[in-house]
Amino acid sequence: NTKELSVDHRLTQVCELLMENIPYYNWVGFYFKNGDKEELKLRSFAGEPTDHEIIPFGKGICGQVAVSNENFVVPDVKAQNNYIACSIHVKAEIVVPLFVNGENIGQIDIDSHTPDPFSKEDELFLEFVNEKVAEILEQ
Numbered sequence: 144n145t146k147e148l149s150v151d152h153r154l155t156q157v158c159e160l161l162m163e164n165i166p167y168y169n170w171v172g173f174y175f176k177n178g179d180k181e182e183l184k185l186r187s188f189a190g191e192p193t194d195h196e197i198i199p200f201g202k203g204i205c206g207q208v209a210v211s212n213e214n215f216v217v218p219d220v221k222a223q224n225n226y227i228a229c230s231i232h233v234k235a236e237i238v239v240p241l242f243v244n245g246e247n248i249g250q251i252d253i254d255s256h257t258p259d260p261f262s263k264e265d266e267l268f269l270e271f272v273n274e275k276v277a278e279i280l281e282q
């Protein structure tokens with residue numbers, strides 16, 4: 144429907160804005176819980192297309208955040224055993240859950256080609272971005 148399309152478009156714009164303005168954000172995407180299924184589905188992104196459009200809960204960094212409800216900062220992806228590689232260029236990743244009415248409904252996922260680039264500032268900034276996105280979703 145038209146409303147979902149315009150939300151998708153706005154989410155894509157958010158991804159593009161972040162990727163174009165923050166040099167160490169090399170892939171930006173939003174995953175959402177896929178209906179009643181125990182999995183995440185990619186809804187919008189900027190950067191190279193990924194094969195991982197569906198991620199089961201518990202799998203990879205994203206799947207772990209779907210169940211932990213907590214930010215996950217990965218300074219070095221090689222040091223993670225529960226990690227799903229999307230590109231050989233990726234060195235680090237950050238995933239911040241997206242809450243609507245206190246419920247974890249999805250997440251923003253960012254990959255970086257720079258080692259250990261993410262600070263507390265990124266976490267706070269991405270929490271703020273997700274609060275704004277939650278407002279878009281509630282409209």
Ligand code: SME
Nearest residue numbers: 193203204205226227229
């Ligand atoms: N690396 C993620 C998978 C998604 S890609 O980064 C786009 C993970 O381990 O969950």
